[in-house]
Amino acid sequence: MNSFEYASPRTEDEAVGLLSAHGGNTAVLAGGTDLFNLLRADCITPRRVVDIKNIRSMQGVTATGRGLLVGALTTLDEILVHPLLAPYQSLAQAADGIRSIQVQSMGTLGGDLCHLPNCWYYRSGYGLLGQRNGESLPAEGRNEFHAVLGNRGPAKFVSASRFAPALIAWGAIARVAGPEPGQVSEMPLEYFYVSPKSAEQGVTVLQPGQILTHVLIPEPSQEVVSATYDVLQLEGLDWPLASAAVCLETSGGVVREARVVLGHVAPTPWVSLDASAALVGKEIDERAAQAAGDAAVARATPLSENEYKVQIARTAVKRAILRAAGQLEGALS
Ligand SMILES: Cc1cc2nc3c(=O)[nH]c(=O)nc-3n(C[C@H](O)[C@H](O)[C@H](O)COP(=O)(O)OP(=O)(O)OC[C@H]3O[C@@H](n4cnc5c(N)ncnc54)[C@H](O)[C@@H]3O)c2cc1C
Known part of the structure; x- marks a missing residue:
């Protein structure tokens, strides 16, 4: 680990000033549960670490x-x-x-x-895009936990x-x-x-x-129900293989507005307008949830080792919808 200055500001303005120094080669420290991993592995080498915990x-x-x-x-x-x-x-x-x-x-x-990506190439020192000599390592190498959506650009991490x-x-x-x-x-x-x-x-x-x-x-409204569904490899401390979060606004049992967002499947959180469109105007049941799951992954472009994540993402969407509607029990396919 490189040595660095440590600063502990009390206000947002003070933090901003401290972070702007050294040409911006600085890092924010909050709880530190990941920042110290990044520093230890030399993924980042800031000249100053700004601890923001005391900013009330x-x-x-x-x-x-x-x-x-x-x-x-x-x-x-x-x-x-x-x-x-x-x-x-x-x-x-x-x-x-x-x-x-x-x-x-x-x-x-x-x-x-x-949070910066958990991509093993990034964490092993190959930079955010996991490249060696300009070539993407995850594109052709080990990519079982990488992106299945939004992965046509240089970023393949989730x-x-x-x-x-x-x-x-x-x-x-x-x-x-x-x-x-x-x-x-x-x-x-x-x-x-x-x-x-x-x-x-x-x-x-x-x-x-x-x-x-x-x-x-925003204020929650009475008509909106929400849920998150994570698919984990381990029932312990682990990152999801895929997750889905939904907010559904219903009227008379019919979906008026739906927001469906997937996690851990693309380099950014993935807003699925296709899944939302599949739900609007429908009553929520297993068939409607399945159709939204299918729509969410219809444009997936899996890499060589992560085709399995497409099915997992589809299921995460379906189960998040059923969970939000209080219909998850007994519908675990
Ligand atoms: C052993 C271990 C296991 C974990 N397992 C899981 C897990 O299974 N599932 C899971 O989801 N998470 C897991 N985590 C991650 C944990 O949930 C996140 O690391 C935590 O939420 C990060 O919060 P932090 O305050 O500790 O961030 P820090 O480590 O302080 O910072 C994380 C990153 O965010 C930046 N940052 C922090 N706050 C700000 C801010 N306000 N503005 C700008 N940048 C900021 C930092 O510079 C750094 O790059 C695990 C962490 C550890 C150490």
Whole structure:
């Protein structure tokens, strides 16, 4: 591990200033559950690490006129038990899927949303795109856990975030501070993510000197039901092979609006407009859920070793829909 400066700001502006130094060769430290892995493996070699844990404005959950403002420093176990978050079933289900008390108590929402890929080529020092001499290693090499959607560009890894699909399905907004102190911008969370064209680009829109400070989640409505369904290889501490999060607005038993977002199948959280279109106007039952699952993966382009993920993603979508509608029991195919 390279040596680095350590800084512990108390305000968002101070953090932005500290992160803009050294030509932006700096890193944000939140709970540290992944950042230390990245530093130890020399995946990143920042000159300064900025520990944001003491920034009070980024902690906790607050009700506002626009919805719930959830600080990026909110820990995963707070998400599980916070009364204001209780109506957002799909979020609690995503938090519950992380089966480690230590990770749940240290890991933060911001750290999850900005998590760098778990791709083994990246973690072994081949850069974000996993390239050697300009050639993609996952394209021809070991790619069983890589992307099956959105993988035609140079990025073949999958987005690591557990919460992004659920939050995007809820229509959440990302609040970003920087790169100048006092500067704040907001965007739909789905536009926060990028599929990088170069190793330097990163997996989010964040530029040097910027941090994710909050996520704003719209008020839940009585007619909206939500769910997350993860497919895991192990019933323990592991990342999903595929996941799906849905928010369904129904009227008289018929779906009026549907948001279906897949996780761990593409370099970004994957919003499936095809799956949504397959659901709108239908009553939710096993057949409608199956049709939405089929639509979600109809454009999949699996790599040499990960065809199996297409079926898993299809099933994740189907089960998330049935789970949201309270129909999952007895329909596990
Ligand atoms: C042993 C172990 C097992 C794990 N297993 C699982 C698992 O099975 N499933 C799962 O889903 N997750 C798993 N995790 C991951 C864990 O859920 C995430 O690492 C955690 O949510 C990250 O939060 P953090 O606050 O610790 O992030 P950090 O490690 O502090 O940061 C993670 C990344 O996000 C950046 N970052 C953090 N906050 C911000 C911010 N506000 N703005 C901009 N950038 C930011 C950091 O610079 C870093 O690149 C595991 C972690 C460990 C250590």
